[in-house]
Every structure is written in structure tokens, then in C-alpha cells.
Amino acid sequence: MAHPGGGSEGPGDTGPEDRLKALYPMVNEDLTPLPRCWSSDDKYSFIGLSQSNLRVHYKGHGNTHKDAASVRATHPIPAACGLYYFEVTIVSKGRDGYMGIGLSAQGVSMNRLPGWDKHSYGYHGDDGHCFCSSGTGQPYGPTFTTGDVIGCGVNLIDRTCFYTVNGHNLGVAFTGLPPDLYPTVGLQTPGEVVDANFGQVPFVFDIEDMMKEARSRVHSTIMNYPIRDCKGQWEMTLHRMVITYLIHHGYVSTAEAFARGTNQPFEEELASIKNRQKIQRLVLAGRMGEAIEATQSLYPGLLDRNPDLLFMLKCRQFVEMVNGTDSEVRPARSPKSHGSSPLHSPGSFSPSNVRNPVIVSSKSSALPTVDELNENNEEHKQDGEESKEAVTNGYQNGCSAGVDEMDVDESGSSKHSMNLAHLEQILHFGQELKGLSVRLQREHGTSEINQQMMLDAFSLLAYSDPWNSPVGWQLDPVQREPVCAALNSAILDSLSLPSRPPLELALGQARQLVNLMAANGLGGCAFANLTDLMQ
Template structure:
């Protein structure tokens, strides 16, 4: 279809896009905690030609004739209520053509908010369209179109998608894929789904995900995801990842050095990856698994002392003489905290890692003492609960349940009032021992003690909800156990997080930032989906 000869003076510019509440519509999520973008959900009631009417549900637009300006050819367009965020990777919508003619004078595509409402997409700058009357495609108002596919008309379902991984548009017709067209689409501004109609009586109904598409868009997206991951996996590791000497001026070197860093050999790459896995196993105390993994890779079951990947400059480590024994001792302390046996955890930490309890003005020591107070209160509450429901069995120990079982001494008989008083007195006396901290100025420590003490007010603190349930629950034990583990590693000059986790976090943050910056392929490098979900 040849563009209308309307001059710019005869056409009125469309208004700036109207801000909408992003929480009222589905969103393309870039980061679960940071950024969400609204997606198009309907035709806009405002961003349209007066010659077009929008249905109540916002999905159908109809051409009802020329407006008061009496345009020559009645060309009119409407755009969606939101622009397409590049962070979605691929965006696709379908239009059902309801024209009266077999070949309709309708254009389907994308355009910016600057496209005039009296022009079909493709006739104007910053617009692209596929025309039904001749099957040609037009872009950026460049005059004659280019043959692309068959014409379309009444009863056809035309799909239009934009792929931000290559900045091209693609079309489908009645389930058939027609291929990519145009270049550099969406690189310089926000684009909206836009449809133009030229004749009164023409109408289209849009599907923006309201119902299943005729074309298998999920398969198309999966193909692009696979292509992205193929590119990622083919990218060689280079020497900047391997040696400390590259790190101080790594960014400056990459920006100024015309020669790319040398790629690692296959053996060097495997060595780095094996070290990443081994350091992760050691960090979390999987000594047997680490030993078996190292033996499988090197034929030697002895875990190397220098097992951390040199990904960053770190302080020199004071390696223990018995490295594997150190893993077992550290793991034992962590497990004691997880099991609620705080006395054993404190005793072993004082014996093997006394610096941990002194670090940060005794912060870990204070947290462990608060946890012991919670455990004593939980034991008291459990005795009270057993006495009140009368379900004790003679000779049976008091069971704190699988999630809150403790290694504190059990009463191997039905509890009595004396047992309750003894347990309560023990908890109160231990709470009073915190008077050692009466001159403590740190507000976070005071808050920890208040939260720990609040557990005593509840017969069942897990049912209390809020901070009380968080303090009393098993998750609090696990969180404290992780802190103790990190504190021990820090006292040895070792990284507080395994390098593998640091690499994962760094890569995830990079993918998020790339998505925010409009790099469409970043959405297909979904770390959680590809590596963590089963």
C-alpha cells in the first residue's frame, strides 16, 4: 500500500504516553526484588485516532469513518496502553482481522508515541508495519514498501513480534511463521503495538496474551533461549579469571588493551570449574563429598589445603595443620547450632576458634547466648504444653518435635510442676545473666535480646507470628549456623562465601542490569531457571 500524501501540517501529533499504575497490569520481571515493567494489555482509550472506537474490554478497534478533520483516505491508528519493555526479550501479539474485504487495507506492527494518529504504521518515522492489501512491509516512512509475504484479510490471524535479542520484527499468519524483517528495531526508543485501519467498517481484535495464541510462540521463545545459551556456553574463559595479577587493573586493561586476553585451554577451564565445585563443598562442610570429588578428578583423596579459586585478592590465610579435621570441627559446631545444642557449640568454638567469640566486640557470642535463651524458653513452653494436654506417656522423653528438637537433657518421665518451675527458673536466671551487657550501646544487640525474651510470653511462639515466630522457628537456627560458619572462615582468613556463590550472584546482578539497560537476550540467561529449578 502506498503511503498517504497527507502532509505533516494536515496530521495532528499524538500526545505523550500517559503514565499508568504498573501494579494494575501483568509485568515483565527483570529482578524479583528490584524492577518490574508493565506490559501492554489493551488498546489505549486516549492514544488513538478519533476515527476509531475501542470496545469495552479494550481488545477491539473499529473504523467508523472520517473525523471532523476530513482526512483524505481516512487512515487511522491506535496503539496499546503500554510500551514493550526490552527486558521481556521477545514480545508477541496477535490480531484477528475483521475486514469486509478479502484484502484489507490494514497495517500491523510497532511504533513510537510520535507516530501521528492519521498515519498507518510504516508510513511514519519510528514505525514498522505489514500491510494486508499487498503483503508488503514498510518502515520509517521510506516510501515504497518491500515484498514480504502474502496479503491478508478478513478471518486471518496475524501475529506480530519483536525480538530484542536481534532487534528485528517477525510476523505470523494463521499459525505459519513468516520470518524476521527490519533491522535495528527498538534500539532508540520505546515502542508500542500499533495497528492502522484505512476503511470504514474495518475492525481488528487483539490478543495480548488474554487467550492461547494460534502460533506456538513458546516454542519460538525456547529456540531463542537455546540459541542464547549456546552462545554463552561457546564463550571461552580467559586468563583474566585465573591469575591475581590481572585483577588490580582488569577494567582499565580491558578498556585500553587492543589485544583480547588469551583463552584458557580446555584443561585449564576444567581445573577452574573443579576448584569452584571443590571450594563450595569445603565451605559448607561436605568433607566426604569433597574428598570423593577430588579423588575422582585427581586420583588423590586428600583434600588440598589451598582449595579456594583465586578469583579476587584476599588476605593471606592461616591454614590449619589438619585441614580435613578442621572441616569436621567447623561442621560439628554448625550442626550443634542447627540442632539447638548451643552449649556444645559455644564450648567447641571456645576450644578451637576462640577468636570468633571475640571478633566484632563479641557479636557472635552475644547471638549464641540469645539463641540459648530462646532454647531454654522453648523447653519451658514444651513442658507447659505437655502438662496442659495430658498426653505424656510414662517413661517417654519430652519431644520438642522434629523441627525444634534439642540436645538439652530430656525428662524421661511425665513432667511435673516442679519440672516446669525448674525449667522456668533456669531460663529466667540465664536471661538475668545478660546484665553483663547493661552498658551495651549497640541498638541491634538490645533488639536481639528483646526479641529473644519475647518468646517467653507465648505458650506457642510459632503460632504468634511476626518476629516472635521468626526467632523461635528452625529458620533462625539455620541463619545463625550460617553466620557462625562464616565467622569461623573469616577468622582463618578464608572467604566468608564460596567463590561459586559469588560468581553466581555476580552473574545474576549483571543479567539484571543488562535487562534494565534494554539488552533483550539477558532475559534468556535466567540463572535461577537454568541452574536451580528442576
């Protein structure tokens, strides 16, 4: 379907950023930015730019070929594009239509049309010839004039270039292209004006379909790559990788069934796997105090040998105490409340009920003492009967609801009414956590990661509604997962087992290889998407 502004309408007709990300998903623009406009610095003086540096017009004399002028894009084409494409609309062919559209390397003279010099490639409108690093062109396609849309595509896998005219592919124009080429346009006579589309709006040519074909070819090459399996060694290796993955994450029943089906042995006793599984469940349920106790009981000395891990667990325990899920403020087994009891609900005690609210210092990460909290509370009571009633009712409501009462939603998170006793427990724990931080700094030096972790956790008390605060992301149950993974890896390491399953290592190494392909200009990386291949 034709797009009102020219071009085929993409799925959902998304914005420029989404469109470019969909076209080139493997490009890391922090390392290799995409060309998005023409460079105001890398151009000849007879070139004028306007409309966000997407429109190019000629402002020279145009008497001879010595008056030719070109401009390059701001960045070279990243290899991770795999298949790169841009289009140029001829707004006006000017006096003679001596226009060239193509590619050039950094350093090629801009006082020339693209294609005339070494490492320069162009398709010219006045004669329809293509020029490959030479002043002599070869017949290629039709001439172009006002209103035509000329596309230039670069296949970074086989290093070829093709052109399109008004959405029709003219076929390969150049082969053996070098890496790091820039989109380039050149003009030579007065009145010539062109507009560029680097993907910010839909193209006239259906480049997405061409990309699907390229992706399919790469996938087929990978999946059909011949591998010599000497006496089933590859199959055995893959079976071992699968079973170690299952054992690592505690999928006991699945691991047992897979081991029986493939005749694979266990490298870890079932009792040990179940112990790790028990600890993982406690962590993922937010019952950090119990998880720490279980770890210390089942794996004595582990946390003493890993002080940073212990600090991470304690910080998470502080968060879960605010959350109401940790057993320090809620017994592990409690009846589920059927009533609504939101965190810091109206009438309940929260940090903001205190006259001088809890302020977390970014310098000291200090918490108020319980005495200071009680002193603030007394001052609050003296402000009048209305304030006194609010605090008293808050404490009574918190107690009447019971420490055990809570609502647990489908995500495993909880919201509870925090009374003064609960807050005192949290503050006591916070003081202990601060003391642990000081000891770790003294014995092992300052850790910025640990300091930020503690600061983030303490900051939850600065808000009457931590869930909807800027630091409320910590209360999301998904934040328990990296803590669970770190503890699980440490336990395995203590048992002289791999701290990371070989299957995950292999995938990580494959992803890194794809990144290395991109860094070394191998365009096939654009279509070697591991997630797609695994599916």
C-alpha cells in the same frame, strides 16, 4: 489442540500471571513491566477502548489518511523477554480494513498508522504490505479481514520482527530494530474493531516452541564458546573453586577425596574444618546454646568482635527455646518420646493460660517479668476451681512428661509440652536478650534489622499455638540455614579465609551480569538461565 477461545492450549492451561511468568521468566516487572493492555493516555482521539483496554475501535470520520489513529501499549517490550509476541484478532474489518499492526517508539505520532514514520513498523491489512519507517510499503503477506488473528513477534537477540496470520509464520519483516518499542495498532475507517492478546490467554501461534529453539541456540553458544586453556590453568582454577566450596561447607570426606584425585592442597587444617562442621550441626539441629558455647570455646573473641552476629544467634536461641529444641529447655541428649506431645497441647502451660496473656509491644519489645507472670498466675487461680485445675494439671502434665521428652519429626523440628518452669526460663532469657539489645543500641546505634528480629522472636509468646501463628514461620527448621551460613562465614573470615566460596561468588557475578544484560537491552539474557545451564 485448538483452545475453545482460540489459541493453542498451554501446559495445565494456567492463569494469566502464571502464563506470562512462564513465557518471560527473566523479566523483573518491578523494573520493566510487561505490556498488558492499551494505554488510555498514549492514543489518538479517534481511538476508543473497552473490555479492560484490550478492545480497540475506531470512532473517527475515516475520510483520508489524515484520519488515521493509533494506540500504544502501556509499557515498552522489556529486553529480558528475549522473544516477545502478541496477537490481535480482527473483530470487524469495518468499512475498508485500513488497519496496521506493529511497533513504535515513544513519541511517534499517534495520528498515523504504524510503519509510516521513523521508528515505527507495521503490517497493513488492506494491501498486505509491511511498512518500515516509511510511507512506502513492501509486499509481505496476505491481506487480513474479519476473524483473522494477526501475531507480531520481536526477537530481541537479533533485533528482528516477524508476523503470523492464523498461526502461520510469515517470516522476518523487519531487521535492525531499536530498543524500547511498544506494541501498536492503528485504524482508519469506521467500524474497525480489534482485540488484543498480550499473553493473558493462549496464543494461536506456538510461540513456546520458537522460544525453545532460541533457548537451545543460546545454550549451545555458551557451552561451545572457545576458551584457550593455557597449560591447564582453567582446569586447575575450576578444581580450586570446587574444593574451596566443599571445604567452606564442611564436606570433609568429599573434599579429601576430591583433593587426592586432583592433587589439590588444603588451605585449612582438617581439625578446623571439623570444628566448623560440629558448630554447623548444632545450629542446624536447633541447639543454639551449645553452638554459641562451642564457638566461644573454639574461636575466642569472635562473637565479641561481631556483636550483631551474637545478637542474631541469641534471637535464634530464643526461637529454639520456644520450639523446645535448645538445650536451655531441653538437655542435648535426651530419649526420643514415642508418644504425641504437641507444643502447647491441651492441659499444658502456655502463654494463653495466663489471665493477662503475654502481649508483645511493637514499641518497646518488652517481655513480662517472672514476678508479673507469677502474679498473673495467682490471679488466674482465684477465678475458680475449674481454672485452678487447668493450671495445676498443666504444670503437672508438663513435669510428668519430663523436660527431656519430645517428638522430633523428619524435618528436624520438635514439639514439646511447655510447663511453667520452661516459660520462666524463656522469659528470663528474653529479658537478657532485651538487655543485650539496649547495650548494642547504646554502643553501636539502633539497628532496624536487630529490632525487627527481636520483635518477631518475642511475638511467638503472644500465641497459644506459635506453630500456626502469623509469626510461626520462625519455627521452621529452614530458618536455621541463614544463621548457620552467617556464623560459618564469620569463622572463616577470622581465619583469613574467604568468607564466601569463590564458586558461589562466580555464580553471583554471572547472575548480576545477566541482569546487566537486561538493563542494557541485550535480549540474550532471557535464555542465559544459569540454573538450567548448571543442570
